[in-house]
Amino acid sequence: MDDHAPICVTCGTQFPPTAEPPSGCPICEDERQYVGHGGQRWTSLAELREGRRNLVREIAPNLSTVSTEPSFAIGQQAHLICTSAGNLLWDCVSLLDHETVAAVERLGGVAAIAISHPHFYTAMVEWARAFDAPVFLHGDDRRWVMHRDPGVRHWGGQTLDPLPGSGLTLIRCGGHFPGSCVLHWPAGAGGRGVLLTGDTISVVADRRWVSFMWSYPNQVPLDPAAVERIVTAIEPYPFDVLYAGWAGDVVDGDAQGAVRRSAARYVAHLRGEAPAAG
Numbered sequence: 001m002d003d004h005a006p007i008c009v010t011c012g013t014q015f016p017p018t019a020e021p022p023s024g025c026p027i028c029e030d031e032r033q034y035v036g037h038g039g040q041r042w043t044s045l046a047e048l049r050e051g052r053r054n055l056v057r058e059i060a061p062n063l064s065t066v067s068t069e070p071s072f073a074i075g076q077q078a079h080l081i082c083t084s085a086g087n088l089l090w091d092c093v094s095l096l097d098h099e100t101v102a103a104v105e106r107l108g109g110v111a112a113i114a115i116s117h118p119h120f121y122t123a124m125v126e127w128a129r130a131f132d133a134p135v136f137l138h139g140d141d142r143r144w145v146m147h148r149d150p151g152v153r154h155w156g157g158q159t160l161d162p163l164p165g166s167g168l169t170l171i172r173c174g175g176h177f178p179g180s181c182v183l184h185w186p187a188g189a190g191g192r193g194v195l196l197t198g199d200t201i202s203v204v205a206d207r208r209w210v211s212f213m214w215s216y217p218n219q220v221p222l223d224p225a226a227v228e229r230i231v232t233a234i235e236p237y238p239f240d241v242l243y244a245g246w247a248g249d250v251v252d253g254d255a256q257g258a259v260r261r262s263a264a265r266y267v268a269h270l271r272g273e274a275p276a277a278g
């Protein structure tokens with residue numbers, strides 16, 4: 001592992017090992033993120049391991065999360081989906097250590113990695129090397145890959161089967177990033193169907209609803225056409241449960257209806273067509 005390669009403290013992205021860290025982090029300098037209030041700061045895997053550990057927890061049959069405690073960067077977590085065709089790691093975190101590798105190996109390891117968008121690229125190269133697994137990223141976000149590696153595979157078009165025989169489908173939705181994707185898992189939730197969305201679709205405080213943003217930290221919305229493209233992209237894929245990127249962000253029941261209703265509400269507000277509120 002590249003124990004001393006620079007990792008951005010604010011977004012968690014690992015850069016290639018260099019004598020001096022980069023002058024800035026392009027992902028944080030982008031309007032969809034932010035540079036930390038104290039200015040650009042860097043850490044490393046070696047430092048992260050000193051004060052943090054990962055928790056690997058089964059949250060539903062054949063579905064586990066990997067999260068870092070204390071929380072790091074934007075609090076990313078990964079989901080591990082276990083299938084008879086191998087396991088897929090959906091999204092990623094910055095910390096990887098021997099305990100995490102052992103815990104994930106006990107669940108069957110990782111056959112492939114797929115990541116929703118650049119805010120979850122984190123230490124994907126470390127994870128790819130540790131499990132000898134390819135990382136599938138949508139090619140429309142190629143410019144945001146800070147750590148290039150032969151294990152990273154860019155895909156194009158609207159859908160990809162990342163793990164043949166698993167039933168899983170990556171669906172490009174765009175919106176938050178041009179290549180923002182979601183993952184459909186038809187066998188999930190006891191066959192009710194699951195959609196894992198990162199923050200292509202986010203779960204809001206009232207968990208019967210979801211939302212869509214171009215920039216979450218800076219609260220910049222998407223335009224109506226982009227929201228409608230997201231809904232159209234996932235329409236052919238039935239799901240009852242939706243997991244967004246962060247712990248507890250779950251719509252547990254009629255999630256496809258929740259996405260449709262939420263998109264209609266959002267677009268109505270953007271267009272000034274929502275019923276007058278008070």
Ligand SMILES: [Zn+2]
Binds near residue numbers: 010
């Ligand atoms: Zn950053």
Ligand SMILES: [Zn+2]
Binds near residue numbers: 117119176199216
């Ligand atoms: Zn994001």
